[in-house]
Amino acid sequence: MNGMLGKRAISSLVSLLALIVLVFFLSRLTGDPAALYLPVDASEAMRENFREIHGLNDPVIVQFGRYLGDLVQLDFGESLRKARPAIDVVLEAFVWTLWLALITMTLVTVAAIIVGSVAAFHVGRPFDRFASVLSLIGASAPDFWIAIIGIVVFSVSFGWLPTSGTGTIWHWILPISVLFVRPFGLILQVVRGSMITALGSPYVKTARAKGVKNRPVIFVHTLRNAMLPVITVIGDQAAALLNGAVVVETIFGFPGVGKLMIDSILQRDFNVILAAIMVTAVAIFIMNILIDIAYALLDPRIRT
Amino acid sequence: MTDHLLEVRDLSVQFHTAQGIVRAVNGISWHLDRGETLAILGESGSGKSVSASAIMNLIDMPPGEITSGEILFEGRDLLKASDEERRRLNGKRISMIFQDPLGHLNPVYPVGWQIAETAMAHGRGKAEAYDRALALMERVGIPDARASMGKYPHQFSGGQRQRLMIAMALALKPDILIADEPTTALDVTVQAEVLSLLEELQEETGMGLLLITHDLGVVAEAADRAVVMEGGLVVETGTPRELYHNATHPYTRKLLAAAPGKGAMREPEDGPEAILEVRDLKKDYGGFEALKGVSFDMHAGETLAVVGESGSGKSTIARLVLRLEEASSGTARWKGEDLLTKSPRQMGKLRRQLQMVFQDPTQSLNPHMSVFQIISEAWVIHPDILPKARWPERVAELLDQVGLSPEHAKRYPHQFSGGQRQRIAIARALALEPDLIICDEAVSALDVSIQAQVIDLLGKLRDELGIAFLFIAHDLPVVRDFADRVLVMQRGEIVEQGSVRQIFEQPCAPYTQRLLAAGLDSDPDVQADRRAARLALAGN
Numbered sequence: 065m066n067g068m069l070g071k072r073a074i075s076s077l078v079s080l081l082a083l084i085v086l087v088f089f090l091s092r093l094t095g096d097p098a099a100l101y102l103p104v105d106a107s108e109a110m111r112e113n114f115r116e117i118h119g120l121n122d123p124v125i126v127q128f129g130r131y132l133g134d135l136v137q138l139d140f141g142e143s144l145r146k147a148r149p150a151i152d153v154v155l156e157a158f159v160w161t162l163w164l165a166l167i168t169m170t171l172v173t174v175a176a177i178i179v180g181s182v183a184a185f186h187v188g189r190p191f192d193r194f195a196s197v198l199s200l201i202g203a204s205a206p207d208f209w210i211a212i213i214g215i216v217v218f219s220v221s222f223g224w225l226p227t228s229g230t231g232t233i234w235h236w237i238l239p240i241s242v243l244f245v246r247p248f249g250l251i252l253q254v255v256r257g258s259m260i261t262a263l264g265s266p267y268v269k270t271a272r273a274k275g276v277k278n279r280p281v282i283f284v285h286t287l288r289n290a291m292l293p294v295i296t297v298i299g300d301q302a303a304a305l306l307n308g309a310v311v312v313e314t315i316f317g318f319p320g321v322g323k324l325m326i327d328s329i330l331q332r333d334f335n336v337i338l339a340a341i342m343v344t345a346v347a348i349f350i351m352n353i354l355i356d357i358a359y360a361l362l363d364p365r366i367r368t
Numbered sequence: 369m370t371d372h373l374l375e376v377r378d379l380s381v382q383f384h385t386a387q388g389i390v391r392a393v394n395g396i397s398w399h400l401d402r403g404e405t406l407a408i409l410g411e412s413g414s415g416k417s418v419s420a421s422a423i424m425n426l427i428d429m430p431p432g433e434i435t436s437g438e439i440l441f442e443g444r445d446l447l448k449a450s451d452e453e454r455r456r457l458n459g460k461r462i463s464m465i466f467q468d469p470l471g472h473l474n475p476v477y478p479v480g481w482q483i484a485e486t487a488m489a490h491g492r493g494k495a496e497a498y499d500r501a502l503a504l505m506e507r508v509g510i511p512d513a514r515a516s517m518g519k520y521p522h523q524f525s526g527g528q529r530q531r532l533m534i535a536m537a538l539a540l541k542p543d544i545l546i547a548d549e550p551t552t553a554l555d556v557t558v559q560a561e562v563l564s565l566l567e568e569l570q571e572e573t574g575m576g577l578l579l580i581t582h583d584l585g586v587v588a589e590a591a592d593r594a595v596v597m598e599g600g601l602v603v604e605t606g607t608p609r610e611l612y613h614n615a616t617h618p619y620t621r622k623l624l625a626a627a628p629g630k631g632a633m634r635e636p637e638d639g640p641e642a643i644l645e646v647r648d649l650k651k652d653y654g655g656f657e658a659l660k661g662v663s664f665d666m667h668a669g670e671t672l673a674v675v676g677e678s679g680s681g682k683s684t685i686a687r688l689v690l691r692l693e694e695a696s697s698g699t700a701r702w703k704g705e706d707l708l709t710k711s712p713r714q715m716g717k718l719r720r721q722l723q724m725v726f727q728d729p730t731q732s733l734n735p736h737m738s739v740f741q742i743i744s745e746a747w748v749i750h751p752d753i754l755p756k757a758r759w760p761e762r763v764a765e766l767l768d769q770v771g772l773s774p775e776h777a778k779r780y781p782h783q784f785s786g787g788q789r790q791r792i793a794i795a796r797a798l799a800l801e802p803d804l805i806i807c808d809e810a811v812s813a814l815d816v817s818i819q820a821q822v823i824d825l826l827g828k829l830r831d832e833l834g835i836a837f838l839f840i841a842h843d844l845p846v847v848r849d850f851a852d853r854v855l856v857m858q859r860g861e862i863v864e865q866g867s868v869r870q871i872f873e874q875p876c877a878p879y880t881q882r883l884l885a886a887g888l889d890s891d892p893d894v895q896a897d898r899r900a901a902r903l904a905l906a907g908n
Contacts, residue, residue: 266471273424274536275459276489288476363476364520 068366072356076349083345087338088131092124100332101144140339145328150335154324154343160230161313161320162347165305168240172247173298177287180255185282187260195252202249211242211315228317239316243309247301254297255290262290291362299355303348372399372440373576374423374462374544379437381418384430392418394600395436400544405570405577407591407608409584409623411815412786415600416580420546422447424464425454441544460490463537467549469529473521479532480505480517486539497539504535508565526678527558531565538569545570546578551586555677556842560886560902563590582815584627585888588612588895596620608892626820627890629845633869636670636852643668643803643836644689649698651684651860658684660860661698668803671830671837673847673868675883676857682840684860686806689838690724691715720750723797727809729789733781739767739792740777746799753800766795771825787818794825798833806838811846823850844887848872856880881905 098111098120106114115121119130134140140150183195218238219227226235262268263286271285310322317323321340328336360366377397383390393415400406410416421427423439423446439446441462446454458464463486466472474482480501487497498517505513508531510524521529530550537545547566551559567590570577579590587594588608596604596611596619604617615621644666651659659681666672674682688695689707700707702718710718726732733742743766744759754762764774770791781789790810797805807826811819823846829835841847847854847868854871856864856879864877875881885902889895 266466266468267474269426270466270472270533270536271474271485272426272455273458273464274486274489275455275457276485277455280489285474289474365475365522 068360069353069356073353076352080345080349084132084135084342085128087341088128091334091338100334135342140342141335143328143336144333145331145336146333150333150339151343153336154321154339157319157321157324157340158343158347160318161306161309161322164236164239164243164309164313164318164320165302167236168243168305169247169298169302171240172244172251172301175244176248176251176255177291177294180252181259181282181287181290183252183256184259184263192256195256199249199252199256202245203253204249205245207242207246207309208311208315210245211238211312214238214242215315228315230319235316239309239312239318242312242316243305247298247305250301251294251297254294258290258293259286262286265289288362292359295355295358295362299351302351306347306351307344371401373402373442374578375399375438375440376419376423377438377440379419379422379439380435381415381422381427381432382435383432391600392432393597396597396600396602398595398602398605400576400578402543402576403570403574405567405579405590405592407579407581407587407594408597409581409587409594410597411582411623411817413599414597416582416597417548418600420464420548420578420580423462423546424458425451456490459486459537459542460540461542462544462546463540463542464546464548465530465533465537465550467552469526469533469553470521472533473529475521478518478520479524483517483532483536483539486536490540500539501535504539505532507569508532508535510535526554527562530554530558530562534562534565534569538573541573542575544576544578546580548580549582550579552581552583556844556888557677557882557886559586559888560589566590583888584612584623584816584890585895588890588892589888589899596623612890612892622817624890626817627845628816628820628823628843628849629889631849633848633872634671634850634852635869636867641668642666643703644838645699645701646685646689647699647701649685649688649700650696651681651688651693652696657860659688659695662857662860662862664855664862664865666804666836666838669830669834669836671839671850671852673839673841673851673854674857675841675844675847675854677842677883679859680857681860682857683808686724686808686838686840690719690722690806716749720746720753720800721803722806723800723802723804724806724808725790725793725797725810727812729786729793729813730781732793733789733796735781738778738780739763742781742792743767743777743796743799746796750800762799766798769798769829770795771821785818787814787822790814790818790822791825794822794829798829801833802835804836804838806840808840809842810839812841812843819846826850844872844884845889856883 098114102111102114119127138151142148143150143153146153179195183192186192215227215238218225225238226232229235263282267289268281268285271281276285307322309320310326312318313320313322314326321344325337325340328340376399378395379393379397380395381392383392396415396419398406398408408416408419418427422434425446427434434447437447441457446457473479480498483501483504484494484497487500488494492500502513502517505516510516510528510531521532524532545566550566551562554562563586566577579586581587591608593605593607594611595602596617598619604611604615604620611620612624615624642665646665647663649659649662650657662681662685664672674685676682684693687693689700691707691710695708698708702722707715707718737745740760740763743763747754747759760777763777767774767776772788772791772795776784781792784792811822814822826837827850830837839847839851851868854866854868855862856871856877858879864871864875864880871880872884875884882905885898885905887898889898
């Protein structure tokens with residue numbers, strides 16, 4: 065198992081390195097930083113001075129080395145708009161996003177497994193049909209639309225929930241509910257399909273022939289096998305949330321990474337953008353390793 | 369009311385499918401007594417497994433439906449019992465083992481727990497269940513049982529997995545054990561061991577054993593009585609000897625006639641030059657030597673059988689010669705040219721002379737292509753063989769040659785039976801007019817009567833077209849009827865080679881002797897002699 069995790073960690077590190085290279089060179093393609101950062105009417109001398117200070121006149125490879133060195137020390141430079149280290153700004157926002165993703169995915173996973181398993185056990189019956197329709201709607205409804213409807217109904221009409229911001233537990237309910245819908249629909253589908261396959265498998269037949277009761281047949285024999293493909297989708301969906309739920313965070317004024325990225329892009333706060341990309345990349349890298357560990361824990365065949 | 373331990377009376381089961389109602393069994397009756405072994409003999413689709421599933425309450429309803437009959441266990445009708453009552457019987461009073469032990473063991477739990485679960489599901493304490501599991505694993509011959517309890521199914525061999533299934537089924541000393549093709553997936557020497565184990569355990573516990581099989585040899589070896597099924601009906605019942613010597617129903621006679629290993633043996637002719645010369649062929653899989661230096665010659669028009677058990681390296685030879693995998697070292701000269709050093713392009717051209725037919729025609733034929741497309745694809749790849757205008761004519765000819773009709777060209781693989789699919793695979797191989805066809809277990813997955821037909825077809829093609837066959841098989845009787853010469857392989861080495869007569873009548877290598885002794889004959893008297901010989905070999 066350690067060997068397998070080691071290999072996966074190394075391959076993930078290689079991807080991370082590739083991302084670093086890509087980010088560095090792509091950001092150089094957006095144009096001359098001196099032109100971007102300085103006011104339009106800055107003189108050529110000011111621009112030259114700016115390039116000198118920021119080492120933009122050095123050969124690209126030297127700049128890249130310096131960039132790498134800074135990365136290792138988590139030094140992404142200052143945020144231009146907030147006048148604080150960019151990494152601090154990003155980490156602050158990331159904690160919000162992490163909580164949002166964690167709570168949402170926990171709820172989604174539990175709900176999708178329960179509803180999907182029950183639907184699989186009653187294939188073709190009313191509950192299964194209802195769950196399928198629900199998941200189709202969930203998987204296909206656009207989140208901005210759900211968000212707006214949510215605000216109109218629960219905040220404006222009934223006045224039960226705040227429209228935006230943070231502060232109380234009430235502020236979390238709408239963003240979480242909106243983010244819940246799509247992953248729930250998708251994961252529910254996968255759980256249902258995977259459970260149907262597992263319920264029809266030979267080892268379930270064996271368990272029945274042994275006289276095992278229905279409940280352990282489903283929750284002991286079937287569910288653990290059925291979870292293997294589900295975990296992959298959970299990882300996928302969680303990664304999307306960790307990247308920052310851009311639309312939902314913006315609509316609800318939620319101070320997460322997604323909103324920070326949009327704000328930074330609009331304000332050309334490049335250091336913050338680069339830091340945000342790196343932080344979310346590392347988070348996804350860590351999450352993939354967690355997924356691999358979960359896989360190995362569930363399936364002994366992968367451990368060797 | 370009844371003296372029988374288990375009695376099935378007038379049982380009818382049907383399944384509602386997209387194609388309409390399928391009557392799987394139609395008013396069948398049979399009974400099983402304590403200490404007795406009853407075989408249900410039949411080919412695929414005969415309904416032989418359906419009554420077992422009905423006994424174990426394993427038929428999904430819907431789509432299944434039991435339309436009539438009774439299943440009396442100690443005089444009580446199981447079909448009138450509640451699901452919970454039947455669950456209490458399953459595993460405790462009536463147990464079942466299956467053909468494919470790898471699929472039927474849960475891959476994610478340790479085997480010790482899985483065996484103990486049988487006892488725990490019926491209310492035994494954890495400690496007691498585990499003690500019992502350990503004792504059972506020792507009893508069925510799992511080496512180092514205590515450490516093996518924590519291992520997972522994929523860490524055992526096929527034979528060991530079936531032993532684990534048996535341990536699981538016998539955990540609570542049931543009155544009845546139902547074994548559904550328990551040895552079909554196993555090597556012949558392992559099959560003999562598993563059957564002996566079942567017999568010993570039956571003697572110890574006095575249970576009734578219901579043995580579902582397609583193999584006349586298994587019936588001859590193990591059964592006290594047999595029920596022959598065809599198309600959902602019981603066509604004949606009797607002891608193995610009665611059935612073998614005095615079968616009255618035409619279907620039973622057909623089955624007996626189709627059993628391989630009874631025909632005349634072929635005498636290889638010396639003379640034609642070798643077309644394939646394999647020298648010191650080796651294959652290494654990361655330190656594991658699958659082939660340890662194999663050398664042999666094949667002559668034009670000759671049938672060379674490669675026999676051996678799983679893991680002997682017999683299929684590896686085929687894959688290396690056809691360059692489906694790369695050899696670690698050695699040469700394979702085809703008409704003087706070494707196949708193993710050809711570029712992919714050169715090899716592509718040579719492939720038309722060397723074709724292959726695989727074991728499972730369901731998987732080796734593309735389900736999205738019609739039979740016409742499957743056969744004519746060869747000419748798309750090798751356009752010089754045949755102008756496109758002549759394709760329909762030639763496809764019809766090939767289909768005729770393999771015993772199908774030209775109208776079949778428009779159909780898709782799923783519309784055919786297993787035997788017909790294998791005929792399509794053969795027609796596909798013939799399309800390139802090869803000099804050599806490699807058959808990798810090409811008839812192993814087929815029913816006995818179908819198997820006989822396909823072997824007949826191959827024999828006809830050999831005589832008419834002079835095609836040479838490299839015939840890879842584990843089934844010795846088929847090899848005896850079909851091959852000119854035989855290579856016997858064990859653990860990546862050839863332990864013996866010779867003419868088919870020499871191998872079958874005067875085997876020299878101890879392994880060949882063991883292999884032959886472990887094979888099951890459909891004649892109960894021959895089988896009794898073999899069993900004695902096997903026990904003698906085991907004694908030495």
